[in-house]
Amino acid sequence: MGRHTVERRLYVTLGSVILLMAAISMMVTLYYNIIQNKRNMDQAISNMALVLSESPLVIDTLEKRAEREILWEYLDEIQETVSNLDVVTVCDMRGIRVYHRDKKEVGKHFSGGDEKGILNGRDSYITDGVGTLGSQRRAFHVVRDRDGEPVGFVMAAVLTESLRQMYLDVLKVYAAMAAAVLVVGAVQVRCHMRHLKKVLMGYRPEELATKYVERSEVLDMLEEGVFAADPGGKVILMNRPARQMLGVEEDRPVEGRLLKELYPEAELLKVTEGSCPQHNVSVQLRGNHILASRIPLMEQGETAGTITIFRDKTEAIRLAEQLTGTSDMVDTLRAFNHEFMNKLHVILGYLQLGQSGEAMEYIMNTSLVSGQAVVNVTRQIAVPHLSALIIGKMMKAGELGIGFSLSADSSCSQEGLSMPVDCYVTVIGNLLENAIEELNSRSYPVKEISLGIYCGEKGTMIVCGDTGGGISEEVRTKMFERGFSTKGEGRGTGMALVWNLAEQYRGTVEVETEPGEGTCITVSFPGQGG
Secondary structure, X not given: OOOOOHHHHHHHHHHHHHHHHHHHHXXXXXXXXXXXXXXXXXXXXXXXXHHHHOOHHHHHHHOOOOOHHHHHHHHHHHHHHOOOOOEEEEEEOXXXXXXXXXXXXXXXXXXXXXXXXXXXXXXXXEEEEEEOOEEEEEEEEEEEOOOOOEEEEEEEEEEHHHHHHHHHHHHHHHHXXXXXXXXXXXXXHHHHHHHHXXXXXOOOHHHHHHHHHHHHHHHHHOOOEEEEEOOOOEEEEXXXXXXXXXXXXXXXXXXXXXXXXXOOOHHHHHHHOOOOOEEEEEEEEOOEEEEEEEEEEEEOOEEEEEEEEEEEOXXXXXXXXXXXXXXXXHHHHHHHHHHHHHHHHHHHHHHHOOOHHHHHHHHHHXXXXXXXXXXXXXXXXXXXXXXXXXXXXXXXXHHOOOEEEEOOOOEEOHHHOOOOHHHHHHHHHHHHHHHHHHXXXXXXXXXXEEEEEEEOOOEEEEEEEEOOOOOOHHHHHHOOOOOOOOOOOOOOOHHHHHHHHHHHOOOEEEEEEEOOOEEEEEEEEEOOOO
């Protein structure tokens, strides 16, 4: 059976069940049929014996008031007309036959020995006996004269061979019924297999099972996590990388389970909802950076489910962070070098003019970004990528004549980060760049930027303020839309990125602005504990 196809198994199993049920049914019904037929036969021969025992001709013959030949003719005719009667015998009280089908037996003693009950005073009974014609089922009934005295008995019988033939006929009927049921069952199996093959797109079940295993192996070998869900959010399939990203055990059944039961993360559920495709949506899964793409499955114009593909970008983002930090440091060093060369040219001019005193005074009162400012930034912001970014922006602002100060109570360490470093770089870099561009775009009487960064277990707050011209209400309502900018084409991504990060990490963005006075933007994120 293990090497047979599903179709052959179905045929063999259904055939075996049909034969078994038919055999049990036949045995049970045949048993009750035989019992019932036996009772009916007993009743028939008993009634015949009773009728004959009360016949006036039989009584007169036993009392010798009628000729035996008349009785013989009468009983011979009865045996020929009654189908379920094989033997009729009439005897006197001595057991001497008065009538027998074989006239040679008339005058002889009754054979079998089962007539003793009648001779001993019983009125009627039924027995199994052996007579001159073979094994029989016999019914005895006493014959009484007009005064009620027994004068003989009548025995009506059916040959056992006739009973066997009757049982064989019944068995043939049941066998024919079983064969018919078997044929109908085979036809039903054939129709069912054709329908099943149609449902399975022309594949046999074992062929489809083989393809399922092969495709499952291929899906499990992918680096990307793949899972499919129906419109109700129940998982249809999930490969091994997806299980690992979601933290689902290898042996845990997932098919038919709701996704929110397996991973109740709001960001992930948001990606899997809706009927529009989504590509490269950034989500956090168990501390890893995942890019999720969602593809709806359409069937006859309706959504039949969704396929979600995960790409783990944790390692790539880590390398990008390192590269970003290095770039920020390089930009800072370039700014230092540029500013240093400008200062050297001023000192050289003083020396060539012979104004050594002025040169010494310039050296004493001038530095690049003050050493104290660099020390304060690196001490307060103990994250190299961020401190390099801030110092670089300080240098750029200094070259443009813009004052830049880091709040004295700012504090940020690696342990206090509640998001990846690149997220902080994106937020702080865009806020500072917008402030520098705003102050450099016009001649403001005061050009100053203040930055405050506060990181801890409870959360993160980034505050950036400038003394620019403020933001109009019209611009304020659209400033976080991707592609919107007041600075020309190809701009409008920075603040949109800040807003997306705030949504992704359940943060908030607050804008305080006053025309002609300046703008302060506060971005807050909850801590690791929520």
